[in-house]
Amino acid sequence: MARKYFGTDGIRGMANGEKLTPELAMKVGMAAGTKFVRGDHRNRVVIGKDTRRSGYMLESALAAGFTAVGMDVYFLGPMPTPAVAMLTRSLRADLGVMISASHNPYEDNGIKFFRPDGYKLSDEIEAEIERLIDTDMTKLLAHGMQIGRAHRDEAASTRYIEYAKRTLPRSIDLSGLRVVVDCANGAAYKVAPVALWELGAEVIAIGDEPNGYNINHKVGSTAPEAVSAKVKEVRADIGIALDGDADRVIIIDEKGNVVDGDQFMAVIAHSWLEREMLVGGGIVATIMSNLGLERYLGGLGLTLERTQVGDRYVLETMRNKGFNVGGEQSGHIILSDFTTTGDGLVAALQLLAVLKQQNRPISEICHRFERVPQLLRNVRFKSGKPLDDKHVKQAIADAQSMLGAAGRIVVRPSGTEPVIRVMGEADDAALVENVVGQVEAAILKIA
The missing domain is CATH 3.40.120.10 (Alpha-D-Glucose-1,6-Bisphosphate, subunit A, domain 3)
Structure with missing residues (x-):
């Protein structure tokens, strides 16, 4: 209802x-x-x-x-x-x-x-x-x-700063690290820089001057260009971009490149496996996570449990099936040993712990697998339910048949606008382009 x-x-x-x-x-x-x-x-x-x-x-x-x-x-x-x-x-x-x-x-x-x-x-x-x-x-x-x-x-x-600091392994501090943190002029503008500094990092904060109107404006996880530019300017070891309420995080490597959320989850999964912290024999992610992540986890003997898009579905599956790591490509990372929802600062601290332990550039640490070619198209429609049309259903079935077991086609309606999201992925980029185009064309014919 x-x-x-x-x-x-x-x-x-x-x-x-x-x-x-x-x-x-x-x-x-x-x-x-x-x-x-x-x-x-x-x-x-x-x-x-x-x-x-x-x-x-x-x-x-x-x-x-x-x-x-x-x-x-x-x-x-x-x-x-x-x-x-x-x-x-x-x-x-x-x-x-x-x-x-x-x-x-x-x-x-x-x-x-x-x-x-x-x-x-x-x-x-x-x-x-x-x-x-x-x-x-x-x-x-x-x-x-x-x-x-x-x-x-x-x-x-x-209270929160002390809580966040305690999630870092006790044997590790952040001394010697130069960290840029972008607080999106949002909720974490005070607590995130203080927590990182108290843990020993050299902290360069941006997006930490809110005025009531500039939250998420050209800063934060939805505008990583700002933190990327600052990382390169000050030659930082890592950039951390939070969103307005700090439940999401985007990581920037020392070269100024955005780290994919799937790579981030791969690092945490491997690290927690080695520390005997990982529960459930794998992690939880959504249907949008790349096949490369699934294959990487498989190589470690781990599983990838997929859910609908949305952090609430990730958390629900984690609780029902006994996993303690889950997340989305967008940077919602849920670590249920510590939190009951996504926590951008706590997730970033787990990555900083790996950075200190391995003493390698973040660009190397966060390159765990090659992404399988993935293409997402947003197809706008005027009215009705295009996914109920028999021709669209057939186009989707044909697309999956063409991709075979080594590829995926995911077609879903947006929850907020009249758009059908069509995502395909497989090792053959040209094939992905072809099948996504066929499904898109079928939807447009009736849209």
Whole structure:
């Protein structure tokens, strides 16, 4: 059933647009607070945010909703999404909230929730919150001494920094490394440079001067050109580019080249295998990860478990099947020994540990396999469901037959726009171009 407010990752939209308004935020706070008021203790909710100007507005509106139904609110200030998940557990909160639209431009914002165990809410709980939003919530109001209070937690950033530092092996520090970190003018603009410096690195920070409007603007993981240029300028050993809420990371090698997320996962898988930390006999990635990664892991005796695109599907499979490493090409890396969601800083620290241990350039460390030629086309359509058409189905079947067992064709609709994504890969680049073109043409005929 289509949902009215929640999308694939919380509630997101233009701040003060058609959906995401202070009125809705207050109602969301009341509804979510009601679902998580439990027991006879003072219930608490922690609220973090990124650096968008609209975060102040939504933070206040959410707090009004939570306190109105009897929850005490703890403001964390600008804080990465994974830090909010960690602090929800650490502070024994009944609910965690992150106000962020991740890598979107500053005009947008969003609201994400975390359960007391630090994991995101289930579809069922989100549906129940939606149902409550559209009811008369005056019946939910607390009265007298039951009304909640608001506090500001000044120690939150220090707690997260110490937590992140402890994920680095105790025998390793980062002394001697020159590191460029791009904070995207976002949630990690304070904590990421401090954590890296306290671990011993020489840190050059960019994207660390947020003004409420410049989050993700020509900086961060969606614009790696900025960190690439700085790495080459200062001759750094590595560049680390985070996104607006720091749950994603892109690595830049010492030559200024972007390291593919699949190569990043290959390094961590091998490192954790050698350290006897890897659980599940492999890793989890999405259907978009390159065949080269699958073959590399196979050579190590490891498996690649594939999921739908989306970090929530990666995490779900990790939990259900007992893996502790998973991620996406885009840089969402989930290391469940440490986190309950993607954590760009923690993932980067695992790579920095390998860099220190091997004392080789990052360009060598992160070249674990040759990528199999892969081609992605986005085919726009006007209406209907092109993938239900028999001619399109036949074109996809023919494409897979032509690729055989040594190749893949992945065809899926976008979740946010009228686009069909057609991805093909095989060792023969010309063949990939041919089969992707045939599927694209079949879709265009009816689109």
